[in-house]
Amino acid sequence: MLQTFFEILGSVxxxxxxxxxxxxxxxxxHLDDPSTEMQAAMSEVLRRAxxxxxxxxxxxxxxxxxxxxxxxxxxxxxxxxxxxxxVEDF
Numbered sequence: 024m025l026q027t028f029f030e031i032l033g034s035v036x037x038x039x040x041x042x043x044x045x046x047x048x049x050x051x052x053h054l055d056d057p058s059t060e061m062q063a064a065m066s067e068v069l070r071r072a073x074x075x076x077x078x079x080x081x082x083x084x085x086x087x088x089x090x091x092x093x094x095x096x097x098x099x100x101x102x103x104x105x106x107x108x109x110v111e112d113f
Contacts, residue, residue: 025050025068040079047072047080051087054096062093069100077107 050072054065073080081104088097 025071040076043076043079044083047083048087051083051091051097054087055092062096066096066100070103073100073104073107077104080104081108 047069050065050069054062054069056062056065069080069084081101084097084100084104088094088101091097
């Protein structure tokens, strides 16, 4: 459901950054879930969420990495956001 939410949200004109940041913070918390299934699911949701606003996403992913039990997962998402931000700059 969340993957579909972010797909649809990507087509909505400029969505409020503060609500988007709040949602990302909650999703990054669940990326640290003890269940590997939950971690995998959150990773997929976050990979969809990055397309809504890659610059904001990058900042949230960097912040989450600094306090995460699994910083490598966050760092991979930071790199994904960076590639999308550089594509938007062209």
